Amino acid sequence: MTINNQLFNQVSEFLSTEADMLDHREYQDWLKLWQPDGVYIVxxxxxADDYKNxxxxxxxxxxxxxLRVERLEGGEAVSTAVAMPTVRSISALRIVSASDDEVTVRCSYMLYENKEGDLRPYPAKAEFVLVPNSDSFLLKKKLVKLMRASQYLATISYIF
Amino acid sequence: MNKPIDKEAIAQRAADLVLEDRVHKDLYSDPDIFEEELDKVFNNTWVWVAHESEVSGKNNYKTAKIGRQPVIVVRERKGGINVLLNRCRHRGATVCEGNAGKTKAFTCPYHGWGYGLDGSLRALPKPEEYENLMDKSEFGLVKLRHESYQGMIFATLSDDIEPLEDFLGGAKKWIDLFMKQGAGYPLKTLGEQRFRFPGNWKIQLENTTDAYHFPIVHKSFLSSMDETSAEIFDFLDGDGFVEDLGNGHSVMVMIPELVDLEEKLDDPIPERFADLATELAAEGHSDEEVRRLVRAVGGSGFNLNLFPNISFSMAFFRNLVPISAQETEIHHIAIGGEGAPDAYNQKRMRLHEHFQGPMGFGTPDDGEAWERVQRGSMAGDDGWIMVNRGMSRMKTSADGNPQGAVCSETGMRAAYQQYKKQMAS
Structure with missing residues (x-):
């Protein structure tokens, strides 16, 4: 059995960076992580297997x-005015498939939100499709499957 | 000994807290009043439970609630629809879980009592111990009275209230108009988003008939649209209105040009739907078909608010479910056309996601405003919430109903007067 430590480390670093950017609301940098045809899905x-439909x-x-980033940064949305930073962690990272063209990786994705003292956990399984780009990657797909998605959520003022 | 709770006195107190021009904050937060509302309001009227397309195939079911009571809406093999209390007649367990699915029978997980989709008790393990004790035919799941209008299924726990169509009354005309969003195809639901907010259900009920908040709360949504579309949504100075339709129902017309989606089919294609028009034309749809689809894709120019739990809100259904005095669950149900081109239904889903739901560009700001009403209304010893906007400038509509300006609180007053009537009954 061969373990591609280098790929694993590169993927891990990329996903950690992405999570840290979102926690710190570095949204303009986050937008640059994407391929133009990439899709972000919650x-x-x-x-479901056909999210478009x-x-x-x-x-x-x-x-x-x-548009989402403009809304979050624009200061016109009352729900974003009081939003506090999120804290997220990634674990159980697993490379599902890897080729020269793209890498599919799955992980546990845990986000905590502080809504005026009410600490809300959002456990999820996330799936990323990454496209190699020089010494890092670009996002082709980010799919965040929240545990409570089909029951009920609260309103969200950030990006998962 | 604890004093027995005088339920009638609590309900009467709630009724007394609704005046013509104001309502009291206790209606948002008093748990005793909430308990009485479940009985006086939700258990004593027509409550929306499903659209027929949600149970379109045989053996399909969805679960719903009447107030806090769990029910099942199910289509039998022969096509008939039943609404059943989701409660085993033996020891009370629910016999069906999940939001929706398909089944040939309901089996209680506790002791294995099996029910048909018509609710009848078909079989149970070791029946001999009920010898001379029980007639199986009397122990089916409780079937509720239900009636439909335009595919909308309403159920009631009351056997003596008026027929559904009488209850809907003046709202029927607006339901007919709203259903044109199928764009020539039968209307169908396209899925739903669910979320909860820490506030009373009536705060949400008010919101669907509140145009006054739109340019303030939804500024960021308007900024995310092209200029022409944003102008269309700048409707407070337009010719819209709110009309009291009776029985607590009201309609708020925001964009009069979009009241009847089968009219104005020759108008220019709006900029924000130009891509859709191009895509549909490229798929070979006729110019007439493209125009009909584009005209309907963004929804109707009005919100129809039905008391107590369903609204037809521009392009979707909003269903509210009371959880407790200070918590409410909202379902935002997307709609489209059965058999309509994929591009049409996809566009409707994307438009829905843009504004609606937990990550929409509209709903989170609404939610923030509602939470603040719930918290802020606790302050002070006055406690009155004003709903008097537009009262001195009321007119009579063409249909003979009380009508106020688009940003008046006519619809809220209509809902609260129905609430008052039921709480005092």
């Missing part, structure tokens, strides 16, 4: 990602 139905919590192409 499904309602975590068992399914209603989701979020299904963002490049344009919608840009």
């Amino acid at each position: 499904p309602v139905d975590v068992n 399914t209603l989701n919590v979020a299904y963002d192409d490049e344009h919608m990602r840009q």
